[in-house]
Structure formats: structure tokens, C-alpha cells
Amino acid sequence: MRATSGHRRATGGCGTGRRATAVNVPSGGPMGYTIHPTDRAPSGVLADGPVAVMTSQRNTASADFVQATMRRLLTTRLERAMRSWRRSTRSERHFHFAYEHVLGTSLELRVTAVRECAAQRAEAETLAEIDRLALVLSGWSSTSELALWLATHDADVPVSAELAEVLHASARWREQTRGAFDPAAQAILDRLRGGDTDDAFVHAPGAALRKPLWLVDRGAGTARRLTRRAVTLDAIAKGYIVARAALRARAVEGVVDVLLNVGGDVQHYGEHAVVGGVADPIAAAENAPPIAVVRLRNAALATSGGYRRGFLLDGRRVSHIVDPRTARPAEQIVSASVIAPECTTADALSTAFSVMSARESVAIADSLGDVGCLLVEADGRITTNKSWDDRAVTARP
Structure with a gap:
């Protein structure tokens, strides 16, 4: 034998x-x-x-x-x-890494791994992926691929698969939310910050705001910009980067769980559920107890709201989040949190839900099946859907 x-x-x-x-x-x-x-x-x-x-x-x-x-x-x-x-x-061990000035904010990475060097490799992979995608999607760098593409108009320009994917996702959510999510909201925000409150612009946004912003041919690897208005991908790009970086870290051999938080955009991939809290937008103190705690497993959590960021308009402080459909700052919803399978979706929908009514937001979340939402209104009312409640660790107030 x-x-x-x-x-x-x-x-x-x-x-x-x-x-x-x-x-x-x-x-x-x-x-x-x-x-x-x-x-x-x-x-x-x-x-x-x-x-x-x-x-x-x-x-x-x-x-x-x-x-x-x-x-x-x-x-x-x-x-x-x-x-x-x-x-x-x-032999599973927990590791924690923290950085400042990553994508303009703070980064926190928690890794569960069977070896320390596996956790260190996950850390390196996370940072490398963030740096790589920032060169593609940064809206603040004049040399990013996005910035160079935005300088073109009405021409089929070769773009990376990553930029094409984010442009495609942006167009999809713009259509699915009926304009509540709209990269062209940047044009409105720029004019409002400049003090332009012309009724013709504010109360009746032109047809140009409802036309397609670009055409993406993912098969050919090209994208054509159709508008000259100011646009931004900030409301979706960070979520995309967080999801991709966390997935790359999870792929490291010996890594069991990854929890990545970049400026409040959170993505988990792994075998064990984790819990995450949502800040109370009504509480003045930053260390106030969370308004909700939820369980995440292979899921993302993102929150949008203008309660800590804004600008002065007509002598009063307003949210930096603008409703593209009315060209007015968001006022009804002070905080919108979304749970989704990946952070790209959570990021985009949390922005859209910040300007939609609670009923509209719940309807869209329910139609997607695996999306949960928690909406806090200016008068303190809280609305959640079943998908959120199913993940809740503590009952909402």
C-alpha cells in the first residue's frame, strides 16, 4: 500500500x-x-x-x-x-486601531483574529484600500479621478470600474428616491450658502435638476457628464469606500470579524454579531446615552442629520442637508439612521431619508426588504420600521 x-x-x-x-x-x-x-x-x-x-x-x-x-x-x-x-x-483575540484625518474624519477599526499579525495585516489592507479609493472618489482633491472627470462635459470618458460603480449607484438612488437623493443638491447648497434665495430658484427648481446628470456604460467602462451644475458624490462615496475597505480586511486569512467606523459610517463583516449605538440628536452632550442600540452582522449602519452641521440662512441656522425637490434645507427630520447590507446603500439612503417624510422613508425601506430605518423628527417623534425593530437590542423610547 x-x-x-x-x-x-x-x-x-x-x-x-x-x-x-x-x-x-x-x-x-x-x-x-x-x-x-x-x-x-x-x-x-x-x-x-x-x-x-x-x-x-x-x-x-x-x-x-x-x-x-x-x-x-x-x-x-x-x-x-x-x-x-x-x-x-x-485563541480568537480582539484588536483595536484608531486614526485621525482619514477621509477628513476619524477612523476606528476593530478586528477579531486568531493571530496578531492577521489583525495587523487587516489594518494595513484597510488603510491601503481607503487610500486607493480616495484617489478615485475624493471630492476635495483636484487630482482625483472624480475631479478630473467632473472637468469634462458631454464626452464618453474612460473611467475606472470603481468610479463607474459609484456613478451608477448614485443615478439609481436618485431615481428610486424620486430625487430626494441627488448629487446635484450641491448646486442648491452652494447658492443658499451664498445667500441666493431667489423664489424662482428656491421654490421651483428647474427642469435641469430633474434631467439625468450623466450616462454610465459599465460594459464599455465610460461615463458621460451631461450637466454643468455643481455635483458631489460625498453622500455615497464614503460609504462605498468603507464597505470596500472592510471587505478587504475581512478577506485576510485568520481574520474572523471586522468592524470599521469612518466618521459614523459603520460596516461589519464576520461571523459574530456586534452592537452599535445611534447618537441622540436632541441631547446636547456628545457623551449622552444613545437613542438606540442595534445588532449588526454582515451589515452597515449610517446616520445623517444637520443637528451638528449647518450654516446661517436669513439670520437663522439651518441644516447643511438640502432637499433637492424643494431647494430648501431639511427641517422635519433631524436624524435619519439606516441599516443595510452594505454601507454604500446605508450612506445614500440616510441622506435621502433626511429630507423625506417618515412615511415615504419607511415605504422605501420596506420595499427593499433588508433595510431598516430610524427617523427622529424635530418634535422628538421617533419612527422605525420592522427591519430596524428586528435588530434592536433595546426598545426605542
């Missing part, structure tokens, strides 16, 4: 690889067997290296001998797999 073994090198981890050893079957039977290692375990058995698979060299094998041998093999493999699983569970 002959046994062969395979060799598999770990990727993205700390080790230099491990050797997979074959399981020997006792000889002495009426025939010989060849043991072939494979990386796939039988159904219901956790893989921890190769599983021995026997192939007969003659057709006269004893069925009882084969069955007994396979039972011993599977039992041994299952016991080893369970021991390995228990060891890995006990």
Missing part, C-alpha cells in the same frame, strides 16, 4: 505553509488501496487538511472492511476537526 501527501501554502497569513498528511489504512486485506488527499471534506465534516479518499485497485474488496475503515477515517477526521475548531475559538 502507498500513501501520498499534498502540500498547501497559506496565503495572507503569518505561517510559511503547512504540510497535509495522509491517513494510513491498515494493510492485510484482500486488496491494496491508494490514499489520495483532497482539500474538500465530506458533507457535514469540517476540513482541516486533506481528507483521505480510497480507490479500489481490484473489484473483490470486502464491503464490510471498506465501510468499517471509512467509519474510522471519518470519525477520526471529525474529532480532529472539532478539536481544531475549539482551539481556534479559544
Whole structure:
């Protein structure tokens, strides 16, 4: 009888690889067997290296001998797999990383990993992905791909897959929210901040605000800008970057959970649920108890609101979030929080829900199935939908 073994090198981890050893079957039977290692375990058995698979060299094998041998093999493999699983569970450790001045705000990264170097690799991958995508999507850099594309007009310009994806998502949410989410709201905000409250502009936004802003051909990898109005992707780009960076960190071997928070845009990927709180927009103190606590697992949480940011208009302080449909600052909703599978959606919808009525927002969230929302109105009323309530750790006030 002959046994062969395979060799598999770990990727993205700390080790230099491990050797997979074959399981020997006792000889002495009426025939010989060849043991072939494979990386796939039988159904219901956790893989921890190769599983021995026997192939007969003659057709006269004893069925009882084969069955007994396979039972011993599977039992041994299952016991080893369970021991390995228990060891890995006990060795999970939690790591915390924090940075300032990342995408213009603070970054907090929490990683659960079986090795410290895996957590450090996840940290490096997170920062590298953020830096890479900032070069594509930054609205503050004059040399980003977005800035260079915004300098074009009415021409099919080659763009990266990432920029095309964000432009496509922006157009989709603009249509699905019927204009409540609109990158062209930047044009309105610029005029209001400049003191322009002309009735013709404020109360009756022109048809240009409702026309397509761009055309994206993702197959051809091109995008054509159709408007000359000021636009911004700030209400969706950060969520996209957070989701992509967290996913890249989670892909590191040895990483079990990733929780990434960049300026209030939160994304979780991993095996264990985590909890996150939503700041109370009515409370004056920044360290006030959260207005809600929710459970996240492979999900994102984003909150928008103008209660801490704004500008003066006609002698009073107003929100920096503008309703593109009315060209007026948001006033009814002071805080809109959204749970979604990924942060791109949560980011865009939290902005849209800041200017929509609570009823409109709940209707859109419910139509999407896996989106939860919590809406705090100026008079203190709180509205949630079932998807949010299903994830709530504590009952809302």
C-alpha cells in the first residue's frame, strides 16, 4: 500500500505553509488501496487538511472492511476537526486601531483574529484600500479621478470600474428616491450658502435638476457628464469606500470579524454579531446615552442629520442637508439612521431619508426588504420600521 501527501501554502497569513498528511489504512486485506488527499471534506465534516479518499485497485474488496475503515477515517477526521475548531475559538483575540484625518474624519477599526499579525495585516489592507479609493472618489482633491472627470462635459470618458460603480449607484438612488437623493443638491447648497434665495430658484427648481446628470456604460467602462451644475458624490462615496475597505480586511486569512467606523459610517463583516449605538440628536452632550442600540452582522449602519452641521440662512441656522425637490434645507427630520447590507446603500439612503417624510422613508425601506430605518423628527417623534425593530437590542423610547 502507498500513501501520498499534498502540500498547501497559506496565503495572507503569518505561517510559511503547512504540510497535509495522509491517513494510513491498515494493510492485510484482500486488496491494496491508494490514499489520495483532497482539500474538500465530506458533507457535514469540517476540513482541516486533506481528507483521505480510497480507490479500489481490484473489484473483490470486502464491503464490510471498506465501510468499517471509512467509519474510522471519518470519525477520526471529525474529532480532529472539532478539536481544531475549539482551539481556534479559544485563541480568537480582539484588536483595536484608531486614526485621525482619514477621509477628513476619524477612523476606528476593530478586528477579531486568531493571530496578531492577521489583525495587523487587516489594518494595513484597510488603510491601503481607503487610500486607493480616495484617489478615485475624493471630492476635495483636484487630482482625483472624480475631479478630473467632473472637468469634462458631454464626452464618453474612460473611467475606472470603481468610479463607474459609484456613478451608477448614485443615478439609481436618485431615481428610486424620486430625487430626494441627488448629487446635484450641491448646486442648491452652494447658492443658499451664498445667500441666493431667489423664489424662482428656491421654490421651483428647474427642469435641469430633474434631467439625468450623466450616462454610465459599465460594459464599455465610460461615463458621460451631461450637466454643468455643481455635483458631489460625498453622500455615497464614503460609504462605498468603507464597505470596500472592510471587505478587504475581512478577506485576510485568520481574520474572523471586522468592524470599521469612518466618521459614523459603520460596516461589519464576520461571523459574530456586534452592537452599535445611534447618537441622540436632541441631547446636547456628545457623551449622552444613545437613542438606540442595534445588532449588526454582515451589515452597515449610517446616520445623517444637520443637528451638528449647518450654516446661517436669513439670520437663522439651518441644516447643511438640502432637499433637492424643494431647494430648501431639511427641517422635519433631524436624524435619519439606516441599516443595510452594505454601507454604500446605508450612506445614500440616510441622506435621502433626511429630507423625506417618515412615511415615504419607511415605504422605501420596506420595499427593499433588508433595510431598516430610524427617523427622529424635530418634535422628538421617533419612527422605525420592522427591519430596524428586528435588530434592536433595546426598545426605542
